[in-house]
Amino acid sequence: MKKPDAISIIAVGVVLFVILGGMSVQFGYPGQYSAEGTVTPTGADFNIESSISTEYAVVAIDNKSEVPVSKLYIFIDSDYVPYCASASTADYQVTLFEKNLLQKGFSNYERVDSDELSDLMSTPSAVGMGIYVPFGTLPDTVYTGNPSDKFTEWTSKGGTVYWTGGVPGKYTVSEGKSAVSVSSAQVVFPFIDGINNGGLRADQPADMLCSGLSLRSSSLKYSLSPEYPGMIGMGMQNDEGRCTISSVKVGAGTFFLIAGDVSSTVYNDLSLLIASGVTYGSEVVSIKEGTVKGQVSGSLEYSETDVSVYVLYGGYFPIYGKRIIG
Amino acid sequence: MSDPTTFVKAKAFILRYPVLVIAIVGIVIRACLIPLFTYSYDIYHWAVTISNLRSGEGLYGLPGYYYTPVWGYMLAGIGNIADILGIANFGSLDPSLTFVADSEWPYYREMTYSLAFTILIKTLFTIFDLITAYLIYVLVKDHTKDTKKASAAFGLWFLCPIVIYTSSVHAMFDTIAVTALVLTLLLILRQKYALAGMVFAISVFLKFFPAYLIFILFALILRQGQTAGNRNKAALTAVSGFLLMTILIYIPQIIDGTVLDSFNFISSRVGEIGANNNGQTVDIISTIGYSLVITLQAITFPILIFLSWKIYKTPEKDEAFASKYMLFLMLSSAVIFLWTPTPTYLMIILPFLVYVSVTRNDKYIIPYILISVSAVLYSLAMHNYSLLFQLYEYSNLIPLDFLINGIGWLDMRMTFISNRTIINIILGAAETLSIYSIYLFAYKAHKRDKKAVMHT
Numbered sequence: 051m052k053k054p055d056a057i058s059i060i061a062v063g064v065v066l067f068v069i070l071g072g073m074s075v076q077f078g079y080p081g082q083y084s085a086e087g088t089v090t091p092t093g094a095d096f097n098i099e100s101s102i103s104t105e106y107a108v109v110a111i112d113n114k115s116e117v118p119v120s121k122l123y124i125f126i127d128s129d130y131v132p133y134c135a136s137a138s139t140a141d142y143q144v145t146l147f148e149k150n151l152l153q154k155g156f157s158n159y160e161r162v163d164s165d166e167l168s169d170l171m172s173t174p175s176a177v178g179m180g181i182y183v184p185f186g187t188l189p190d191t192v193y194t195g196n197p198s199d200k201f202t203e204w205t206s207k208g209g210t211v212y213w214t215g216g217v218p219g220k221y222t223v224s225e226g227k228s229a230v231s232v233s234s235a236q237v238v239f240p241f242i243d244g245i246n247n248g249g250l251r252a253d254q255p256a257d258m259l260c261s262g263l264s265l266r267s268s269s270l271k272y273s274l275s276p277e278y279p280g281m282i283g284m285g286m287q288n289d290e291g292r293c294t295i296s297s298v299k300v301g302a303g304t305f306f307l308i309a310g311d312v313s314s315t316v317y318n319d320l321s322l323l324i325a326s327g328v329t330y331g332s333e334v335v336s337i338k339e340g341t342v343k344g345q346v347s348g349s350l351e352y353s354e355t356d357v358s359v360y361v362l363y364g365g366y367f368p369i370y371g372k373r374i375i376g
Numbered sequence: 377m378s379d380p381t382t383f384v385k386a387k388a389f390i391l392r393y394p395v396l397v398i399a400i401v402g403i404v405i406r407a408c409l410i411p412l413f414t415y416s417y418d419i420y421h422w423a424v425t426i427s428n429l430r431s432g433e434g435l436y437g438l439p440g441y442y443y444t445p446v447w448g449y450m451l452a453g454i455g456n457i458a459d460i461l462g463i464a465n466f467g468s469l470d471p472s473l474t475f476v477a478d479s480e481w482p483y484y485r486e487m488t489y490s491l492a493f494t495i496l497i498k499t500l501f502t503i504f505d506l507i508t509a510y511l512i513y514v515l516v517k518d519h520t521k522d523t524k525k526a527s528a529a530f531g532l533w534f535l536c537p538i539v540i541y542t543s544s545v546h547a548m549f550d551t552i553a554v555t556a557l558v559l560t561l562l563l564i565l566r567q568k569y570a571l572a573g574m575v576f577a578i579s580v581f582l583k584f585f586p587a588y589l590i591f592i593l594f595a596l597i598l599r600q601g602q603t604a605g606n607r608n609k610a611a612l613t614a615v616s617g618f619l620l621m622t623i624l625i626y627i628p629q630i631i632d633g634t635v636l637d638s639f640n641f642i643s644s645r646v647g648e649i650g651a652n653n654n655g656q657t658v659d660i661i662s663t664i665g666y667s668l669v670i671t672l673q674a675i676t677f678p679i680l681i682f683l684s685w686k687i688y689k690t691p692e693k694d695e696a697f698a699s700k701y702m703l704f705l706m707l708s709s710a711v712i713f714l715w716t717p718t719p720t721y722l723m724i725i726l727p728f729l730v731y732v733s734v735t736r737n738d739k740y741i742i743p744y745i746l747i748s749v750s751a752v753l754y755s756l757a758m759h760n761y762s763l764l765f766q767l768y769e770y771s772n773l774i775p776l777d778f779l780i781n782g783i784g785w786l787d788m789r790m791t792f793i794s795n796r797t798i799i800n801i802i803l804g805a806a807e808t809l810s811i812y813s814i815y816l817f818a819y820k821a822h823k824r825d826k827k828a829v830m831h832t
Contacts, residue, residue: 057514057562060507064556068578069624071449077630080432102430103464149438153431193574213676253474260471268474268486286471314439341464366487367427367466 080369085361087374093336094359094375100138100254103343105365109262110336111328111376112354116304118327118376119180119210122159124148125189130164132185133221133229134312143312144184150317154325154362154371164189164225171200172284176209178301182323185314186216186311190224195232196211204240206301212324214308217242217272241298241305244275252286256293259284263322264366267294269310274298282331285319295323297330318368327358327376394527395513401504402534406505409544410498414766416485419547422497423466423489426455434628435636444581444638445625447549454496463492470769472776476762480787480794484762488769494547501543504551511536511558512727516734518565519698525734532744538751543718546755550720553583558727560586561705564596569610573617581625585724588676588712591684591703595654599688599697613661665715672714679711694790702731703818706740710814716732716804719751719758729814737821746810754803757796760786 054062081102088095096108126144128137135143144161151159162170162181166341168191170181181204192201205211219242236242250270255261265285274281276291283293296307308320335357336350342363350359359375363369390397424440425448435441458466467489476484509530517526533539542548556579563572576593579586597614601607629635687704690697707730713722725747733740742814756763761782768774786796 055566057511057559057566058568058571060511061559061563061575064559064578065571065574065621067453068446068449068621071451071453072445072625073629074452075429075435075445075449076631078456079429079434079452103459103462104430105464122812123452146439149433153433153438251474251478252471254471264469266469268471268477286474341462343462343464345460364427364430365465366468367423369427371433 061182075142083363083370085372085374087359087361090349092349093349093353094357095347095349095358096318096338096361096374097345097347098342098361098363099345100342100363100370103341104132104254104363104369106340106342106346107262107264107365108338108348108350108364108374109259109326109334109360110350110352111259111326111358111360112333112335112352113327113329113356113358113376114331114333115356116329116331116352117178117208118358118373119324120178120213122151122156122180122182122324123162123167123194124159124182125164125167126161126184127163127167127189129225130187130189130217130223131229132187132223133231134187134215135185140185143317146314147182147184147276147321150314150321151325153368154321155373156321156325156371164191167188168192168200171204174207176204176207180210180212182214182320184214186213186218187221187223187229188219190222193219193222193238195219195222195235195238195260197238199238200366202300205303205305208302210304210306210329211300212306212308212320214310214320217247217311218305218307220365239305241274241278241281241296241300244277246270246273246275246292246309250288250290250292252288252292253261254283254287254289256283256285256295258337259328259332260286262334262337263319263326263360263362264368265294265319265322266366267308267310267313267315267319269316270294271310272307272311284323284328284332295319299330322362322368323369325371325373326360327373332358383809394485394524395530398527398531398534399509402505402509402540402699403502405535405540406498406502406544409540410502411491412767413545413763414489414494415546415548416487416489416762416765417759418484419489419494419497420467420485420487422451422454422547423493425451426458427466429455434632434634436629436634436640442640444584445629446578446581449625450500450552451547455498458493458496461492461496463490463496465490466493468545471529473765473768473779473812475780476783479783481758481783481796482697483758484783488765492771494766497547498544501547501549501551504555505534505539505543508551508555508558508727511555511562512730515558515562515565515727518562519695519702520735527554527635528675529730529734531739532733536726536730536744536748538748538755539718539726541752541755542723546720548720550583550723553579553586553661554723554727556582557586557589557724560593561596564593564600564614567600567610569597569613570617573614573619576614577618577625581622582780583721585712585721588680589705589708591680592687592701592708595688596701599701623763635657646702669715676711676714680708683708683711702728703736706732707814707818710811713808716808719807721753722747722751722807724815725811737817740814740817743810743813743817746813747807750803750807750810754800754807755798757803760796 085098193199219239223229248271254267258373270292273292274296277309280369282297285294287293294309310316335352360373362371428438474488512533513526513530516529556575560572560576597610598607683704709725761779764774
């Protein structure tokens, strides 16, 4: 038999490299991951497992008696097109956000259209429920710019709003029409006074949540003024105290505003916020970080009682997340 | 004073093992650059792609990977190696670097990368640089039987500034596409057409530009056939190899329905024409640039077909044919870039330019120098201060103010365009002229040859 020459061997090597890589994509990924936790008298014990060598963070977050969101409703309706996106773009973006949620371990979400959103507003209690408004625009079924609109009533029932893509309350949209600007949105959303319309950038962590959850967004466009009474900022901040995540209490409920135009970074941070169970005023009380391949067990020590414990693998390149307590 | 016998011994060693010495020098240069300087943008996407794979989203489930799947498969392999080596940390965000997000230049990242991850990625590119150097060595040696010329060609590739920069600093995978292209040529010359077709598919689905050379590669396949039957069989075998590899590459995308996603980079680039209406000069220039690239295709393809036809019909045989073929291949690879390419793209020209410089006409060393130097300068201008982020992160050598002021100066507008745009235009033009210098030298050589023929 003729001996193969070096060129053929290299060629076969390159071909095999590609084929094996393709097979690896198909059969070698994703890794196997799991995480469990139990409450102890001094805090929590955790047991985490990963088949792939990766970094991890186990973060204990004090929720200050607030109830973390366990069910999320995402408003999207192709007949009510937001001011900053087409119907198809909106659908694509929401799909990306949903994938981010799943990656971070939060699967209890569903899309709602304008009618379903309106029905949702009629529930007697909204505690533990969250609504995500992705593109800074609400349908006229729940919001027209009046203080008596359904949407404003809902937060007073203890619901949590997550808002991205613009100034809260500035746009409303009717079925089949273009979104229109609301002239005095601050009547309904007083906290938007002093909102930043762009040009500022966060350059330092606002709290331990930032590094604990590997939050990445730095845009301060649409960030709330730190002067607003009761405004609590999270994520990254600038010298002024403006933060990438602004939160205010609205009645019994909470309004989270994630700064910046919608992007992968914003979706990453928001999905982490929701999946980890962050609430108004949340603070990190304990954190353990390291690398895992196989199994790692450990404990977190804290004295607070309303605590969520969240596990994140991959750090700034996240691959898996799970809320193991809370 | 150093012992003169040591010097003599060293000289003798270099003369005896020039390729080994060149390889060691090239590796040492790369080893120095790899941990110190990294362009922060592309490597970010390699890390994101591996993490997306690890989270079960495949190559195209979440944003981050914008190429055809071949490089993604290689990244999957790199991810596996990272796992075996216990590389858990890929990189992190440095909040003090977030100012780059406000720059006119959208290709900065406020990230720095772990040394282990950086070294892993760039080591792969270095290996491919070395393989390509070896392939060029074989190509020259096969045709000339001259080890000195082959060694020179090895060195001109492996020590070429833009080749070193692309693998050790930019961390871009163009070198792998070039490896596959040169490998394709060697396999065709060895009449291993099925394997040639397969490797060509890898080259094309890595960087697409090798696809422009399909006409001239076919000319070679057809020239090598003695009879019409042979020629048809050879062509069919090569095409079958290409199709087989294409199917193998795309099976995962066919299964999960993401074939179109893998061509996003074309639509996104073409989509940028007229889409960037932010009024930024850089956007306007890129819009004009993309339109120009599309327009120039009307000239590029006819020239490529003409060159392929001419070489197919040329009466020269054996060594004379091989020499002329390589000249035409070099010209074809240069014709792809009648526009100003991203510097890494033009690496596709270099193996053939090196070949022609070493074997046919050493005057081509001038375009070689012009291209490699202008391409590095253009890259440095585009990547500028972001190359120092690693040093800033891991040492106290670079003050933050230096980075902020530097990028601020580049963004500064004296008139209606920024300093950055002025520098990029100048260096981009220099790069384009350096590519055009190949045509000038080819024209001069052609005139000289014609004169010589007339005299005889």
